[in-house]
Amino acid sequence: MxxxxxxxxxxxxxxxxxxxxxxxxxxxxxxxxxxxxxxxxxxxxxxxxxxxxxxxxxxxxxxxxxxxxxxxxxxxxxxxxxxxxxxxxxxxxxxxxxxxxxxxxxxxxxxxxxxxxxxxxxxxxxxxxxxxxxxxxxLKDFQNYIKDKPTLKTAYFIWRNPWMVAGNNTFINYLLKLNKFENIYSNLQRYPEVDITKIRKEGDPEIILLSNEPYPFKEEHAFELGRHSHHAKTIFVDGEFFSWYGSRLIKAFSYFKLLRERL
The missing domain is CATH 3.40.50.1980 (Nitrogenase molybdenum iron protein domain)
Known part of the structure; x- marks a missing residue:
């Protein structure tokens, strides 16, 4: 073969x-x-x-x-x-x-x-x-579900100390777009370090997503980010659904629906 x-x-x-x-x-x-x-x-x-x-x-x-x-x-x-x-x-x-x-x-x-x-x-x-x-x-079912939902400016954090986000040319960014989450850091490549004190100037997200992997974010981190953003809603998300591929995708779209309902 x-x-x-x-x-x-x-x-x-x-x-x-x-x-x-x-x-x-x-x-x-x-x-x-x-x-x-x-x-x-x-x-x-x-x-x-x-x-x-x-x-x-x-x-x-x-x-x-x-x-x-x-x-x-x-x-x-x-x-x-x-x-x-x-x-x-x-x-x-x-x-x-x-x-x-x-x-x-x-x-x-x-x-x-x-x-x-x-x-x-x-x-x-x-x-x-x-x-x-x-x-x-x-996927087709989810695309029908999401098509009339509003696009939301979003930042997806994967690490702290230093603060790191998902940028362009990543599977996470692809799934963010599918969810109509406009990644404010899509002008940066891969997984860049960012200065959270500049988050308003660099995109002012409406939604901040804190992944549970690879970093175990807690409430104090959400509070820290909230101080620098302009009243962004911070949500803890299951990172496996945004970064794992393969058969995990079968379950991902129902999770994405539930996530959208929480917004």
Whole structure:
């Protein structure tokens, strides 16, 4: 089988991979939903879905730091990485062990392509198509729901000390646009540091979204931001629905509806 991953790397596989190491939490969840639980042998400490994996699979480190010897010992047929989650050095080290597939996700179409590729790679085409169909159905339903809703100027915070937000060229920004949240920091790339004392001058958001991952924001942080914004409404959001792709998207759109109802 020949397959080109989302970074343009070509994989040539003689047989369906039977031992998988996943270094990306949302992709680990996707593997489970594709029916590949028994094939997954290694995951990261951030792979929290499904919950029981942390006690049944080997933890090989995080997404930015891995134990390469642990991975070697698992004798994987393939290692699954992501351009944003894993460093170039990690990918190169993994390529010394076995085949590596790297995803690169900015849009929902990128997600659907990844699901389709996993369907091919792991001989789960029917399961993959079912997930794709569910996402497309729920997406269309959500687009009908959101089309008449007002656009709201928004800032999406992911970190504090330093304060960091989601900017342009990210999956989060793509989903913000889908939700008709106009990202005031979309003129900045990726995940920039920002000065919250300038938040009014730099966009004056109506809504501030505080993600519960990777930083555990609390009420005092909302209060701190509120002092600098112009009466922006601050809402704590489930970051998994804004940053996890794969099968997580099936559930995301009903969450987005509930979020909009709270505004």
């Amino acid at each position: 020949k397959l080109t991953d989302q970074l343009g790397n070509q994989l040539i596989l003689n047989s369906t991979p039977k031992r998988i190491v996943s270094l990306v939490p949302s992709q680990t969840e996707l593997l489970f939903d594709l029916g590949l639980e028994d094939a997954v042998v290694g995951i990261t400490k951030f792979c929290v879905h499904p919950f029981h994996f942390k006690s049944t699979k080997t933890i090989v480190g995080g997404t930015k730091q891995i134990n390469i010897e642990k991975i070697k010992a698992l004798q994987p047929d393939i290692i699954l990485c992501n351009k944003e989650e894993n460093t170039k050095e990690i990918v190169e080290a993994c390529q010394e062990i076995c085949d590596v597939h790297v995803s690169d996700i900015i849009t929902i179409n990128d997600c659907l392509e990844l699901i389709s590729q996993y369907g091919q790679l792991f001989n789960k085409r029917t399961n993959a198509q079912k997930i794709i169909d569910k996402i497309n159905f729920n």
